[in-house]
Amino acid sequence: MRNLLCLFLASLLVSGCAPLKKLGSAGDGSEKTGPAALVAFEQEVKITKLWSTNSLGEYRSINGGIRPVLAAGVIYAADSDGNVVAVDADTGKQIWKKSLDTPLAGGVGLGGNLLVVAGTDGDVFALEADTGEQRWSAWVTSEVLSSPAVNADVVVVQSHDGKLVGLHASNGENRWQYEIDSPILTLRGTSPPVLSDEMLIAGFANGKIVALAADSGSLLWENRLAIPQGRTELERLIDIDGRAVLVDEVIYASSYQGRIGAIAKASGRGIWYQDSSTVHDLAYGLGQVYSVQKDDEVRAIRGNSGQTVWSNDQLRLRKLNSPATIEGYLAVADGDGYLHLLSQTDGRFVARARVDGAGVTAPMIADGQKLYVQDNDGGLTAYQID
Template structure:
């Protein structure tokens, strides 16, 4: 689970899981230990194509420095300010730029640029071909998610509840949109996405909003989660995973709330089911896949939202968000394992350990390659194979 922050003072407090663990008795501690892995029969595997070291990742501040891909260039960043572009297919380094700042948000790439941001709220655009600086822009708050790049704009989402649209060519502000923040939220924000001329963003108040990419005018707003309970912890309903657009539908999920399918055009709800996660969902093979906050993996029917299966053999293993890759569901865990699940049954069909550090940062699928970045900065490109 991610850290929590108090929006009024903007201070970070301890993770809920750590707090509970420190107060637990010996018997209770056994119940919060990660479930041990059991031996499986593998019928599928992930084979390393190339790997590289991108630099340190500040896991203590829950940095989610996800890489981005554009024009066969995979751009990754470290917490120390190093931004590197790799050849997608070979891993060859194309350029390196040291910004000499502490980067907080992941990479947004497209339209010939790569955009990163730091803890002071400064966004920097680099030339995708050379890594040279093109422009920078100061926003009002910290940016801890990847910018969205497309439709001629760069969109930043800040921890103080703002969405800002910048001209991709000049960095000039085109529009801004303010949202309301609850008293307590998870550490992090969802990365916005651009689709069909709209910016679609998940908010800390449990809502999903769509804005016109050109001028920031709202197109629709839909509540994903309704806060429940009297205590502030019980009322945390952040959407910290990026919305997923597939055709005419948008899929999103919240912490202590729901997973939903909405119309991309007007936000009309298709279905909603109770769920709790701080990651994005994955869609494929007729299902919506979700890594629950407890460590269970769920598959919902894409048409009606009914649960077709769930796998609870990874409880408390601090799972990453799932990806749908080569007709297989893949999730990472706190010990650097990637677990391969059958999309129809949820049974394990393979397991690979790519690092000793956690896999938290959202994985990236591009055609026949899966890109994984671990907490110690190891970037790995993997190809799927059947045993």
């Protein structure tokens, strides 16, 4: 019964969370349920396509569980069918491609020369970043719906059954395991763990953020980011599914139907909290934290105080992906394949471009004035912002 409920909620979440509001988890049911029409505005910035390649298949991952990464001038990306590619970030030329014989739902994790992806059956694959050759494979107890965290010593995978597993980076053997008591009902998604120095930071479906020693998995501290509210299990969902952001020893994290907060990395002490509901990654820029709320309102919060600076609801219910900061702008893409640039100062639209009609779900990569976008049809495109 629990699995059926989770799958039901997943279908709602992928469709933009509008049905959740209709069910009463937020709002009074009187709000419009259709996606907002695109508003006209004067373009202030030019978005130029530099290159595009179709090395991958369809993208069907939940909440951006598969994400491209950029390192040393190479983009590493994967699709839902088990294909993994390395592409030159300057030219779009394919360097190598590896086809794994399993559906993927989590990745790409990258550390040193090790690239890690994971599947819907709990399979974990480690590849050589230079060549795509498989170094080892391992198995965890449930599907992996987010990117593993990787460094030279350990690969950390969060599975959907509430477990964090540390694997030896050299051979994939089990090193340690940390487990929570999962709530009765959860959304189908998990937060990507984050490695910082010798500390691992992870968010869970019970609304808690924890810090573990990366080498041993021992608990350093925990912080209750979100507290369940309401009478029904639907109303009490407080999953942390988006990636936290670490800036100057402060962790910014957010949950579904809970709170967004700033947490001291060293101690786990809460600095400030504000009501929030999102399943997406957060972004940071110009001293502000950016989130895409569950109704696709884009919000900017002052990083040092939690004060709301601005919000933009003109992309409501357009199935936005996670925000990314680039120069002085905030980029989001939607389910119809439009790329939107907003001013980080006041949230106004400054540019728009069409990526692909199938839409964009994967988180985007920003590097200087370049933005790399993986669309749902398998395209990978580089844009320059001028």
